[in-house]
Amino acid sequence: METPMTEVISAVIDGAIISAGEAPVSIINPANDSLIVDLPEAGADTVDRAVQAARRSFDEGVWRTMPVDKRQAVLRRCADAIESNADELAGIESANTGIPFSQLRNRSVLRAADNFRFFADYIGQSVGELYEQNPDYLTMVRREPVGVAALISPWNSPIALGSMKIASSIAFGNSCVLKPSEQAPLGISKLATLMTGAGVPDGVVNLINGRGATTGDQLVRHPDIDVVTFTGGTHTGRLIMKAAGENLKPATVELGGKSANIIFDDADFDQAVDGALLGIFTNNGQQCLAGSRILVQRGIAARFIEAFIARAKAIRVGDPLDAATELGPLVSQRHLQHVMSFVPDANLAGHRILTGGHRAPGFDKGCYFEPTVVQVDSNDSRICQEEIFGPFAALMIFDTDEEAYALANASRFGLVSYVWSQNIGRIMEAQERIAAGIVWCNTPMMRELRAPFGGYKESGVGSDGGKACEAFYTRQKTVTIPRRPIILRKLGV
Known part of the structure; x- marks a missing residue:
């Protein structure tokens, strides 16, 4: 085309x-x-x-x-x-x-x-x-x-x-x-x-x-x-x-947003993996409602990380006019440099690059960046607190529901949040405890035009x-x- x-x-x-x-x-x-x-x-x-x-x-x-x-x-x-x-x-x-x-x-x-x-x-x-x-x-x-x-x-x-x-x-x-x-x-x-x-x-x-x-x-x-x-x-x-x-x-x-995507241990596993990938990598990761902080409960963390990283590595990066492309270039060279500025932080103590972290290979021109996932030990990391606005996810492991809510709310932003669980009681508790204007439960982004769309805090x-x-x-x-x-x-x- x-x-x-x-x-x-x-x-x-x-x-x-x-x-x-x-x-x-x-x-x-x-x-x-x-x-x-x-x-x-x-x-x-x-x-x-x-x-x-x-x-x-x-x-x-x-x-x-x-x-x-x-x-x-x-x-x-x-x-x-x-x-x-x-x-x-x-x-x-x-x-x-x-x-x-x-x-x-x-x-x-x-x-x-x-x-x-x-x-x-x-x-x-x-x-x-x-x-x-x-x-x-x-x-x-x-x-x-x-x-x-x-x-x-x-x-x-x-x-x-x-x-x-x-x-x-x-x-x-x-x-x-x-x-x-x-x-x-x-x-x-x-x-x-x-x-x-x-x-x-x-x-x-x-x-x-x-x-x-x-x-x-x-x-x-x-x-x-x-x-x-x-x-x-x-x-x-x-x-x-x-x-x-x-x-x-x-x-x-x-x-802006720095939205938490909470994966509880009783989630529909395949749906949660699909939803988390869509939440951070669609629109080239350039969306204020991206699920850029992926919080996974320890009981399923190893399995989830393995599946998520395998799929992230397989995402097709290419010409946006190609029908097979799933991830295109970032909007500008200036924005590419902004996204890449977070890579040095991914090499600090307590951080592990699970995939990505580089310009996408195979492109002599353009603003292509690999799907990137960094596991962090602390929500205080710059990668967890600043809006990167690209295909760049921070992944954290949590143990208890209380810890998940504390991590989700420890942000100056409060636009959206995602919750994955098959327990209706847990879902109801989560939507009450999370400080965000929109909470999507067991679904990626869904816009209901009759309902208000707006955020808390910054x-x-x-x-x-x-x-x-x-x-x-x-x-x-x-x-x-x-x-x-x-x-x-x-x-x-």
């Missing part, structure tokens, strides 16, 4: 593609280090144009006042457009990120279509509130769109996570300005161009490309932005929360999901009406 060509998109404003801009951002194919395209950065004037287009479309009200059934139809056409262009979108994103084409085509792109269909369904069932307890008054609570949303999406799953932000923000009648990560903007930029053809009115969805410290900062600080949402690293999340807070803009941030503030997004992207308005004519006190008579 050939790497697809892509348009030069600095911005999409009012449905029109803008190709001119300022200092270019070079987009590199991590499979072979070749230049895909130089994207001119959207400067301050372009950011302002995008925000003003969104503000104008919101104030004019073509989208926010559109009847719900018609808005639903547009959202469903967006889903159809994604599916109709699934091969192209997956190909662009694979060339940009290094994620295997098959994973993108069969999971991420379909998930993007599902995001639009879910929120189309959700707004058809959304209801207000009515309070009738006071005999003289009726009080109703309505929800109205907040206005213009700034959406900042990540590089590790641009189409799946970027589409979640777009679909959830516009479903409730808002307009938006999306800034993809400068490392992987191509797939989501293509998606933005498809939405006009699906019937989204001009100005409702706008996009700007550029660096976070310039274009992103200008977007967050723009006075006509009403709310901000960000998915990415914890350091950047702090800066965005601070900038938004200075201007009293509500913000949600979904940040993993973020706020959540995605049906009700959570409705609460964030709408404002409550209380309206009180007398049931009958009322007699008022007469002042000054």
Whole structure:
């Protein structure tokens, strides 16, 4: 399969593609280090144009006042457009990120279509509130769109996570300005161009490309932005929360993770091995919800480690456009160096490299790194405490359930956790004891869009999901009406 060509998109404003801009951002194919395209950065004037287009479309009200059934139809056409262009979108994103084409085509792109269909369904069932307890008054609570949303999406799953932000923000009648990560903007930029053809009115969805410290900062600080949402690293999340807070803009941030994957001795062994492999090695290990700390109970540890390492060594590393590839290159040379910086720690006392720890052999170019597993004796290790964000797992052995919970919670992060056991009592105890926003029991990653998705501690503030997004992207308005004519006190008579 050939790497697809892509348009030069600095911005999409009012449905029109803008190709001119300022200092270019070079987009590199991590499979072979070749230049895909130089994207001119959207400067301050372009950011302002995008925000003003969104503000104008919101104030004019073509989208926010559109009847719900018609808005639903547009959202469903967006889903159809994604599916109709699934091969192209997956190909662009694979060339940009290094994620295997098959994973993108069969999971991420379909998930993007599902995001639009879910929120189309959700707004058809959304209801207000009515309070009738006071005999003289009726009080109703309505929800109205907040206005213009700034959406900042990540590089590790641009189409799946970027589409979640777009679909959830516009479903409730808002307009938006999306800034993809400068490392992987191509797939989501293509998606933005498809939405006009699906019937989204001009100005409702706008996009700007550029660096976070310039274009992103200008977007967050723009006075006509009403709310901000960000998915990415914890350091950047702090800066965005601070900038938004200075201007009293509500913000949600979904940040890093160092998730514990607890394998109890009564787990379904084969399922636990499969799940642990998927938890750390899918998406090239570059996911905030990766099960990167694998905690195995001593009674099954030797057997589990043997099976897990044998399978990890057999993972097919290769060209992401090859259908047989299971693990592609990391997103950039810079990120490859970050992941490799943890290898020296793996050679310290109390650490044992069980497999990997090197650039993948057989590749003259690209950002390929072997599936890597390090057994550690202490959860205090840097390998256990910092987010590596690659195919790099830390494995620890525990004895008691109490020890497992203590290890799982001994982290500054609290995004997700995994628990494997066939004892329902143990499962129920574990989900209560683990300090994480999501606990997956006897399953790898499963996203229920009706439920909130968000983390504890340094993993973020706020959540995605049906009700959570409705609460964030709408404002409550209380309206009180007398049931009958009322007699008022007469002042000054």
